[in-house]
Amino acid sequence: xxxxxxxxxxxxxxxxxxxxxxxxxxxxxxxxxxxxxxxxxxxxxxxxxxxxxxxxxxxxxxxxxxxxxxxxxxxxxxxxxxxxxxxxxxxxxxxxxxxxxxxxxxxxxxxxxxxxxxxxxxxxxxxxxxxxxxxxxxxxxxxxxxxxxxxxxxxxxxxxxxxxxxxxxxxxxxxxxxxxxxxxxxxxxxxxxxxxxxxxxxxxxxxxxxxxxxxxxxxxxxxxxxxxxxxxxxxxxxxxxxxxxxxxxxxxxxxxxxxxxxxxxxxxxxxxxxxxxxxxxxxxxxxxxxxxxxxxxxxxxxxxxxxxxxxxxxxxxxxxxxxxxxxxxxxxxxxxxxxxxxxxxxxxxxxxxxxxxxxxxxxxxxxxxxxxxxxxxxxxxxxxxxxxxxxxxxxxxxxxxxxxxxxxxxxxxxxxxxxxxxxxxxxxxxxxxxxx
Amino acid sequence: xxxxxxxxxxxxxxxxxxxxxxxxxxxxxxxxxxxxxxxxxxxxxxxxxxxxxxxxxxxxxxxxxxxxxxxxxxxxxxxxxxxxxxxxxxxxxxxxxxxxxxxxxxxxxxxxxxxxxxxxxxxxxxxxxxxxxxxxxxxxxxxxxxxxxxxxxxxxxxxxxxxxxxxxxxxxxxxxxxxxxxxxxxxxxxxxxxxxxxxxxxxxxxxxxxxxxxxxxxxxxxxxxxxxxxxxxxxxxxxxxxxxxxxxxxxxxxxx
Numbered sequence: 050x051x052x053x054x055x056x057x058x059x060x061x062x063x064x065x066x067x068x069x070x071x072x073x074x075x076x077x078x079x080x081x082x083x084x085x086x087x088x089x090x091x092x093x094x095x096x097x098x099x100x101x102x103x104x105x106x107x108x109x110x111x112x113x114x115x116x117x118x119x120x121x122x123x124x125x126x127x128x129x130x131x132x133x134x135x136x137x138x139x140x141x142x143x144x145x146x147x148x149x150x151x152x153x154x155x156x157x158x159x160x161x162x163x164x165x166x167x168x169x170x171x172x173x174x175x176x177x178x179x180x181x182x183x184x185x186x187x188x189x190x191x192x193x194x195x196x197x198x199x200x201x202x203x204x205x206x207x208x209x210x211x212x213x214x215x216x217x218x219x220x221x222x223x224x225x226x227x228x229x230x231x232x233x234x235x236x237x238x239x240x241x242x243x244x245x246x247x248x249x250x251x252x253x254x255x256x257x258x259x260x261x262x263x264x265x266x267x268x269x270x271x272x273x274x275x276x277x278x279x280x281x282x283x284x285x286x287x288x289x290x291x292x293x294x295x296x297x298x299x300x301x302x303x304x305x306x307x308x309x310x311x312x313x314x315x316x317x318x319x320x321x322x323x324x325x326x327x328x329x330x331x332x333x334x335x336x337x338x339x340x341x342x343x344x345x346x347x348x349x350x351x352x353x354x355x356x357x358x359x360x361x362x363x364x365x366x367x368x369x370x371x372x373x374x375x376x377x378x379x380x381x382x383x384x385x386x387x388x389x390x391x392x393x394x395x396x397x398x399x400x401x402x403x404x405x406x407x408x409x410x411x412x413x414x415x416x417x418x419x420x421x422x423x424x425x426x427x428x429x430x431x432x433x434x435x436x437x438x439x440x441x442x443x444x445x446x447x448x449x450x451x452x453x454x455x456x457x458x459x460x461x462x463x464x465x466x467x468x469x470x471x472x473x474x475x476x477x478x479x480x481x482x483x484x485x
Numbered sequence: 486x487x488x489x490x491x492x493x494x495x496x497x498x499x500x501x502x503x504x505x506x507x508x509x510x511x512x513x514x515x516x517x518x519x520x521x522x523x524x525x526x527x528x529x530x531x532x533x534x535x536x537x538x539x540x541x542x543x544x545x546x547x548x549x550x551x552x553x554x555x556x557x558x559x560x561x562x563x564x565x566x567x568x569x570x571x572x573x574x575x576x577x578x579x580x581x582x583x584x585x586x587x588x589x590x591x592x593x594x595x596x597x598x599x600x601x602x603x604x605x606x607x608x609x610x611x612x613x614x615x616x617x618x619x620x621x622x623x624x625x626x627x628x629x630x631x632x633x634x635x636x637x638x639x640x641x642x643x644x645x646x647x648x649x650x651x652x653x654x655x656x657x658x659x660x661x662x663x664x665x666x667x668x669x670x671x672x673x674x675x676x677x678x679x680x681x682x683x684x685x686x687x688x689x690x691x692x693x694x695x696x697x698x699x700x701x702x703x704x705x706x707x708x709x710x711x712x713x714x715x716x717x718x719x720x721x722x723x724x725x726x727x728x729x730x731x732x733x734x735x736x737x738x739x740x741x
Contacts, residue, residue, distance in 0.1 A: 298547055368584035374545060376597045376650060377574035386596075387586060 101464075108457035114246040114259060115209045116198035117172060117235050119151045121180055125192045128184065136185060144177030148199060156231060167227055173200040175260040198242065203258040203451035205232060209241065212450075223450070249458060253424045254440065258451030261444070263462055265426045269339055269419070269434030270408060270466065276343020276430055277350055277407050282400055284347075285354030289396075292355070293362045294384050313352035320348045321416030329417060337418040340430040345413045350403035357399020361392040393481040401474040405467055411438045437463040491559075493518040493688045494539060494658065499553040501534050501543065508534045510712040511553065516705070518657075521680060521689045523699040523720070526709035527735065532692045535709070536660050539690065540576035541569050557658065574601050577651030581663040583643035585635030585650070590627050593635045593646055594618060597654035613653055621649035622679050641672025648679065652687070659683075661691040665698065677702050696736050700724050708732045 062068055125132075128142045152168050153159065159168050176199035183197050184190060200206070204223040207213045209232075219226050235241050252262030296302045324345035328334045334341050365388050373383040414420060420439045427434035435443075441463065444456040492515035501509040509531045516522045524532035534543065541562065543549045555562050562572055574597070585593050594614045597603075604610035614631070618624040623645045627638070635646055644664055651659055661680075665673040680689060680702050693699050699706055700720060707717040708729075716723065716732045727733040 366584075368580065368582055369586065370545075371542065371578075371580060372584040372586060372647070372650075373596075375540065375542060375573060375578035375580070376600075376654065377570050377572075378596075378600055379570050382600055386600075391587065 104457050104460050104464075107454055108461045109454070110207075110210045110212060111249060111454035111458035112246050113210070113243045114248060115201045115206045115241060115243050117201050118196050118198050118240040118242070119148060119172070120154070120194050120196050121147050121151050122154075122194045123147070123184060123191050128191055134188070139184060139188070139191075140181060142181070144180045145174070147180060148172060148176055155234075164227065167225060168231060170202055171205055171228060171231055173202050173257060173259045175255070175257055176200055198244070200248070200259050201241070203449060206259055207451055208232070209243070212454075249455070249462075253426050254422060254435070254443075255424065256422075258447075258449050258455055261452070261455060263437065263440060263459055265423055266435050266437045266440035266459075267462065267466070268426050269342075269423075270436040270438075270463075272339035272427060272430050272434065273342040273346065273419075273436055274404060274408050274470070276339055277346040278400075278404060280343060281347040281350040281354055281403065285351050285400075285403075286358050286396060288351075289355045289358035289362065290384060290389070293359045294388070295380065309352050309355050313356060316412075317349055317410055318412040318416065320345050321413030323348065324413060325416045335431050335433075337421050337423065337433040337435070338431045339427060339434050341417050342414050342419050342434075342436065343430070345417060346407040346410060349410065349413065350400075350407050353403035353406065354396075354399050357402070358392070358396045361395025361399065362388060364395065365391050390481070394478045397474055397478040397481065401471055401478075404474075405471060408436075408467055408470065409438055409463070411436075411442055414439055437466060492516055493557065494690075495556040495559075496535070496538070497554040497556070499535065499538055499551065499555055501531070501538065501552075502548075502550045503546070504548040508712055509538075512714055514707060514714060514717060516688060516690060518688045519685055520705055521684050521691060521703040522705040522707065523703035524690065524692045524707050524709060525694075525696065525699050525735070526715075528694075530709040531712040532707075532709045533662055536662055536690060536692050539658065539660055540573050540578055542573075542578065544569060574654050575656050576658040576660060577654065577656035579644070579647050579651050579659065579661045579664045582667050583640055583647055585638070585643050585646050587634065587636055589632045590618075590635050590638070590646060591631040594649050594653045597650060601654055603654060617649040617653040618646075620652055620683060621645045622675065622682075623649055639672070641668050641675060644668060644672070644676060645679065648676075652683065656687065658688045658690065661689065663692050663694060666694060673698070696724070696738075708735060710735075 063072075124147075127147060129135075129139050131138075149165075149169050152171065153165070156168060159165055179199045180197055183195070187195075201209070204213065205228070208215060208224050208229075213223055215222070215224070215229060224232075232241070248260065248262050250262060250267075251264055252260060253265035255261040292302060292306065324341060328341045328344050329336050334344075369387050369391065370383050373387050374380075378386065411420065414436060419435050420442065421433070421435055422443070423433050423435050425433070437459065441456055441459045444452045444459060494514075494516035496512050496514045496516075499509055499512040500507065512531075512535055514535075524536060526532050537543045538551055538555055539557075539562075541551075543551060551563060557572075557576070561567070586596065588596075591614055594617050595604075595610055598610060598613050604613055615624060618627065623642060626642060627633075627646075635643065638646060644667075648659075648664075665676050668676065677698065680691070683689075691699075691703065703720045705717070706720045706723045708715045708723065708727075708731075710731060716727060716729045718728070723732065724736060727736060
């Protein structure tokens, strides 16, 4: 009897009530695990969606900008008194003064100095640029009176967008009662209009939120990433090929290997210090330049690319190498004709990850002066520049309230920038992908 | 010694070490031209290791050392002046698992002639590809799809493609490392027929686990055991009246 119970046949065992219970428990465990997995994905996706939607929601006001139409008297003696028709002379006229004169004409009752200053605060302190650009495009308009849309100041802009509550008591509100009256005067004449905020994309940084744009940081990021790619991709791939395919397996190569892995875990600020000491202090390269930024980020990206490339090379089946060797291909031919093309998708994936990391990095750039207030858009890799993440950080720290939506908008632009970099890389990866 | 009696390949006391482990204990073997020599023996006996000594494929394995001498046409292939790339062009190899390159059928066959600069122009290369595929008995099946991927073929076709690739550079010797172990009996029969057809032009050495295959395709057979050659001789004689008890036990299926 004991004999039969210890060595029961499988079919008999499966029919026993204990077995049925065990089977049920097994299915239950599987269902439970599925539920945990779904819950984990749900939580992760939920957090991501919440984060993205809150950023996008906060950024919406930054994509529009309010303009007020002013009648500007383009007096010849104020713009080009000697009829020189020289653009340099015309460009240096007192455009802001013309705007102030226009405002005074609209509200002749304003006389006190303090009131006048408040009146001038209706429009942006950079509004003169719009008048200048208009006149430079239409020089025949000099001498006449023209209605030109100029940007409102940031506080008025926020008020119109409803981000400043006009029901608050005057002492708690950034816009005074008088300004409200003047603004309502223009609104009543339908002279206040919202436009798409091209400034955000065409202008460089500014202290005035309504004048500040991302162009400088965007081009800075692009140049920095290009330098990073140009340096780290060839060096990383070559180093990985040598280490994986050609290097003798000895103590020196294993030390190098361990240290490359260590390098991948070094805090990024350390690379910044290194860049400051080596590239700027020793080699005397310009500070705040995309060239140095790219060099520093290359140091950071190299280990990622080397590790990914080596893993990708190692995953190519040895049968392909044997086939090529067996037919009389040299080691280099085996690598460049067979192994490298097959490993390319993996190498590109590693490069994308490395570059995406580099594009979002701020800490190392802090040390080499790329976290700086730079107004001009960089023209080459040695001109002064900042990068998108640094720009976001600086705007986020700015006490001007109007920088709040601008910060979110900059984050949206950075995300779109990263996504498009990744999309390009994925396109190339798909192109290289082969079946075997 | 007449021309026909001089061995094509002569191994003299070939010893192979993988690290500290000795895989071959001094092999002496003569292999003659225009014959098929099969190497048989249980797994781990060193027959594949010996085969890979003939085209120095063991060179790429870390910690592998080869002692002794191996002559092809009286030339020591382990000598200082020997160029491995040239050697492997003269000694082709077909592997256990079909391993076509993930390229087109045409490029698979054309690869060898291309890297060795054998074809003067496109027409000559086209010719070489066609000839090789015909010799490998694959031309009829693939002539209309030369630019499809080599991996789109069936297992047996892939292995014949690998044979075509190996003979495209016109080697003297073709080494085959269990070429049919991944194939079904029909594909195996096709390959065996192919070996019979091309043996007049090449010297073929084949490692096999199938006694029947060794008996069918080879003229000479060498029985390996634990890194030694136990017996070598005419295939007929080995399979009908083996001189050694171990050989007899192996080929009749009692060990191995």
